[in-house]
Amino acid sequence: MKRRDFLTGLGSAAIGLPLVLDGFTTRAFAESPTLKHVAALAAAQDRVLVLIQLSGGNDGINTLIPLDQLSTYYRIRQAVAIPENRIVKLNDATGLHPRFAPMKSLFDDGNLTIVNGVSYPTVNQSHFRSTDIWFTASESDQYLSSGWLGRFVNYEAPNFPTGYPNDKAPDPLAIEIGGAMSLTLQGNTNAMGMTIRDLSAFEQLVSGQTATGGSVAQRTGKAGNRIDFIRDVQAQSQKYSTRIRTVADKGRNKAQYPDKGKNPLADQLQIVARLIAGGLQTRVYVVNLGGFDTHWDQAVPTDLTTGIHANLLGYLAEGMKTFQQDLKLLGLENRVLGMTISEFGRRPATSSLGTDHGTAGPMFLFGAPVRGGIIGKNPSLTDLLPDGNLKMQYDFRQLYTSVLSQWFQADTQHLNTVMMKSFEQLPLLTTTSVNEPQNAFGGASGMVIRNYPNPCAATTNIEYTLPQSGMVRLTLHDALGREIATIGSGYQSEGKQLVAFDASALAQGAYFYRLQTERGMISGQMNVVR
Amino acid sequence: MALMDAYTGTLDEQRARHLLRRATFAPTTDNIKTFTGRSATTAITILLSATPAPSAPIDPTTNEQWHNKPYSSEKDATYNEYLKSWWTGLMFNDGTSLREKMTLFWHNLLVSSYPAVQDARYLYRQNALLRRFAFGNVRTLLKEITIDPAMLRYLNGNTNTKSAINENYGRELQELFTIGKGAEVSAGNYTNYTEQDVRAAARVLTGWADVAENATSRFIPENHVTEDKQFSAAYQNTVIRGRSGADGAQETDELLDMIFRQPETARFFCRKLYVWFVGTEIDATIEREVIGELANTFRGSNWEIKPVLELLFKSQHFFDAANMGAMVKNPIDLVVSTAQYFSKYFTPTIPSQVDDLAGYFNVMKWLWQSADAQEMGILNHPNVAGWKAYYQTPQFDRLWINAATLASRNDFTDKLFAGFTVATKQGMTRFAVNSIAFTKDVCANPANGDDLVDKLSIDLTGVALTQAQKLYLMDEVLAPGFFNARGAWDMNWSFYVSDPNNAAKRQAVQSRIDNVLKFVLQMPETHLV
Incomplete structure (x- = not known):
């Protein structure tokens, strides 16, 4: 030839x-x-990940109800069990909490992938430790002081914040909506993200001069370190604030979100959609919905489909669904992937009027890029760990690895740097790995x-x-x-x-x-x- | 020199400032002067002297106390606001006492929040408990807080019964309140305690319930697990013998005694104190020499905290220059101390509790709301672990600062001069600092611009400004745009002095002094404590 x-x-x-x-x-x-x-x-550089943290430990068994084990479900979960006639059927094996029902249309449209039984070996049942493990992607007995998304961003921007913003990266590398920056976005030495509470408050950012006071004296020690840190935040705020203000002015939401203050998650996702629509090139957003630590009052005894957990699932479903509608109307749906995390699930057997800390739980990935469907099987309510908790099916770090690889196209070296070891990927997305x-x-x-x-x-x-x-x-x-x-x-x-x-x-x-x-x-x- | 050796000299101005900034909400120029030249022992005696317990908060619309009345679903949220304003007022007026900084310390360690407890009477009661034990016996405090009605609600101790064990308090008592988690050496074994101990503690604690009628708690024997409770090797395989009837309540005492027998428990509290008062970074040397020494004193005093505080605040380590300005000031400290710093100079005068309680509460509310906006809400912690800045590695106190909170911090300090408006009995009233009155008090010769910027800033910054920064304040902030800034300032000041009632001349100097103060309050050095 x-x-x-x-x-x-x-x-x-x-x-x-x-x-x-x-x-x-x-x-x-x-x-x-x-x-x-x-x-x-x-x-490819325009792809966005929105991470939704469900703080407190979501009760997966009442989010996705195992229709194949209903007799056990009603026996061990009397305090919170959803009546059979109120369960919304997702498929033959799995039902939804009625307040989570808006997710069915997302699922039917192929815009929702559910991964069952996500956890890690040897779950630590302290909220704080387990949250850190999820944020840092560490082993159960490993202590890391940087977050997985912080490391991911840091790899591409090793000198941040020196030289940022610049022509190629004019926008914050990551944004957390809320009060304090979580460990997720902590890089190797610097926080890689910026925190925005709401856009109107953001517009009040310091304008004009930065209060450093003339030539900056080099100071040493703990105080010097903090002075440098505050100066960096001041400088970053100054640089990014004009740009974010412009972008926020330009961006418009197209879907009808709940009124402000009615759904804390939807409020945050609305800001995210507006910033993406306005052209912000930030690729990582972190939002938070708290209150899942439902030891008590998880469900109202007189109507178990109501109560704290029901409200939270309502926020979550309404938030995700409205956000997805908005992205679709804005023509951004192929650019945005959403993922939920929660530090642990809750125990199958109920205590008093709620549930104690557990282990494995479902994770949700949503958006046009997902393959759709359910990965893994319903958690067994009878084949349990010795302490009465659910067994793990997938390590959460498999999902992180899959997202970084399949969504952000992180190469092997990048993945190794972020995840520190290799995890088998799951077929989560329609986009494939390099x-x-x-x-x-x-x-x-x-x-x-x-x-x-x-x-x-x-x-x-x-x-x-x-x-x-x-x-x-x-x-x-x-x-x-x-x-x-x-x-x-x-x-x-x-x-x-x-x-x-x-x-x-x-x-x-x-x-x-x-x-x-x-x-x-x-x-x-x-x-x-x- | 051992780190915990006492500092034996008298306090110079810098040390007096450092001590007052860390230990009180009133590091005012007057107080710094008063403390300068005193011995550390005398100074600490003043900080730790007993103060009378404040009377309970009053409803300004009725002039009656409400903590001893039945729960009112209609008024409770308002009572919670009164409680926060009352408490903020105690901090604001605490003077040269350590009491309120210790009360806040306990609140951040033994957390309860209004959104979870939903009864302001309970939280008043808990707040009074924390204040009563500000310098008190810690083992007794932990016993009290374990059965405190607000805590029983906050961590579900009131639902923990033999038929439905709720592990929440049993876990947090060990993880967050007393001994802390060590390394996880195997599944469910956190060195200092294990999951078995969480379950056993939860069983010991069964039977407690809050009593809504009078905001108290009681022990219900029928709800108590009467079997023996076996603890792990972490607690020397202790067995707490099951008791029935009213005696079941004694098991709670035995549980706390068991926990307080562990050497790690003493170290746990001393680390918390260190992080609150000295610095967030504990290295091996500090762990060994400082925490170790404090813990020895703590155990030796049978869990009295006062000797520990005395040792800490008198130590050479506390006064080490490397620890001065080494922490980001927390938002409550920022708003309360800064407002207190200028309190004598507000126009109009801040209403007194006696003349206008509602107006006074509204000013205090503006303070705690400002701290809320900076992510430090009292009675409103994000979760049971307290404010992240006191435990989240590696950022710790730096977490108080981000783009959003920095804007809120600056917004607060700017408003002290631009004015903030709240309702008083005079109607909507705008309060602002009269910076000229302040200037005359702190600076003998304001016409000298270099001296002026030095005096305006010296007691506000956690770290002394450099000469270059002071020159910048003089040239670029006080009198920017003048070829001869010093001359221009001197001239403008003399115009004002010669004709003090001329509004234009007064405005010319006041706006420039305001600019300097606003600028200084935004400088990184001022965000440090």
Whole structure:
């Protein structure tokens, strides 16, 4: 086979129409579906994660009611059990708390993925310790002082806050709506996020001069450290405040949210939607709904479908659903993924009028990017841990890893830095990981693939050595791992191979190429820069 | 030199300022002067002297106390506001006493919040208990708080019965109130106690209930687990023998005695005191030399806290320059101490409790609401662990500062000069600091701009300003835009002095002094304590 024949696909299809894409002018293919992929990939940096913390430990068993174990459910949960005729059926095995029922339409539309039995080995039943474990993604016996999202952001912005904001990162790297910054957003040395309580209060931020008072004297010790810290917050606030004010003015919500003060979660999500709609480039938001520590008064004895937990589930369902509607109306639904966390579930057997601290619970991922459906099975109410708590099905760090990989396209090194060890991913999202499963590389061991020049502007050479002759296929992928084009396929001989590739039609950014051989698959990364 | 050796010299101005800023809500220029030149022993004796218990809060609309009346669903939320204003007033008027900072310390350790308790009478009672034990016996306080009606509600001790064990209080008593969690050495074993101990403690504590009629508590023997309670090796395998009838209540005493027998319990309280009063970073040396010494004294005094406080505040370590300004000032301290600092200079005068209780309460309400906006609400903790700044590593006290709270802090201090408006018996009244009156008190020669900015700032900042910063205050804040700033200021001040009733001349200097004070109050150095 001649190389000329081998080179089909992308290069020859280029006809070079100019297109403005993400601010960069590039030549492109007219009406090419491929280009749409390329355009989508430019949006990869626009992906947003909204983390909803349910503080106090949500009672998963009354959120998702195991219809396959109702007799046990009614026997051990008398104080809080939802009457059978009030349970809203999600599918044959699982029912919803009636106040959580708005989630059914989200589920039916494929915009909700439920993961059952999420926990970690050896659950610590202290709220604070367990919350820290979830925030830091640590082992049960490991003490970390940085949060998983803080580390994630810190990896991409190692010098933050020095030099921030800048042209490429004009906005806060992460935002927490609420009072104090949680450990989630704590980076290796600095808090990586900024806290916004509400937009009107934010607009009162200090304007004009920063009160540092002239040339800044270097001070040392504990006081000096704090002075530096406060100066940083002052400086960051100043820099970001104008931008956030502009963005908030521009952003408009399109869905009808509950009146302010009626649903504490919806209030926060409304701000998030407004900021995204206004064009804020922040990728991580953290919001909080507290009060799930329902030792008592979880449900009102005269009507067990009401009470504290019912109200909280109502806030959660209404908040998530309205937010999702808003994103859809705003045309942002493909850019935003939501995920709930809670420090632990609650014990299957009830105490007095509530439930004590437990272990595993369900996690919810919502938004257009999710695959939908239920992962894992209903927790068993009879096959329990020795202390009477639910058994774990999935480690929460598997979900974190999956989200970072499948949503934010974190590569292996990035994942290792954030998660510190490797966790098996779950198929949560319709977007896929750039990371190949570890074993896919097994058969191709010893093979090396590279391209030069890299980064490239136009022509680059992809070079690899085949240990044996055979059928191969070389494909090009966007940063999300989606195949854009076949560079070539067919039979090739043993030994070094060189394939010239014309990247001049691609927008700037990162791409991957993959070589599938009979011995396995290898891939490399190509950066297009002009 | 051991860290806990007593500081034997007299207090210079810097040490007097440091002690008053940390231990009281009134580090005013007058008080700093009074304490300067005294021995540490004398100063601490003043801080720790007994003060009469305040009388209970009054409803200004009826002039009657309400804590001893039946619960009123209609008025309770208002009573809660009165309670907070009353309490804020006690802090505001605490002078050179340590009492209210200790009361707040106990509130942050032995948390109860209004949203959970939902009865202001209960919270008044708890608040009075914390104040009574401000310098008291800690083991007795813990016994009292365990059966305090507000606490019984807050942590569900009132629902903990033999037929439905509720572990909430049994857990938090150990994790957050007394011994603390050590490393988790195996599943459910937190070194200092285990999950078994949580369950056993919960069983010991069965039977307590609050009594809504008179905001008290009682023990109901029928609800008590009468079997023996077996504790783990963390508590030397102690068995608390099950008792029936009214004797069941004694088990609660035995439980606390068991917990207080553990050396770790003494260290736990001493660490909490250290973090509250000295600094949030406890390294190995401090753990060994400071916490260890304090804990020895604590155990030796049979759990009296007063000798521990004396030891701490007299120590060379407390007065170490490295600890001065080493913490971010918490919002309640910020609002109460700053308002107190300028209290003599408000125009009009802040109403007195006797003349206009409602007006006085409204001013106090403005203070606690300002602290709420800065994320430190009294009787409104985010959760049972208290304010995050006192336990959340690695940020600790830095957590008080973020973009939102910094804006709220600045908003508060700006309003002291721009004015804040509340209802008094005169109608809606705007209060603002008369900064010229203040200036004349703290500065002998205000015409000298350099001296003026020094005197305006020296007692406000937790760390002394540098010469460069003072020059900036003079050149860029007091008299910006002048070729000869000093001359311009001197001239304007003399214009005012020669014609003090001329509003324009007065305004020219007052607005510039206001600018300096507002600016100083926003400087990072002022956010430190």
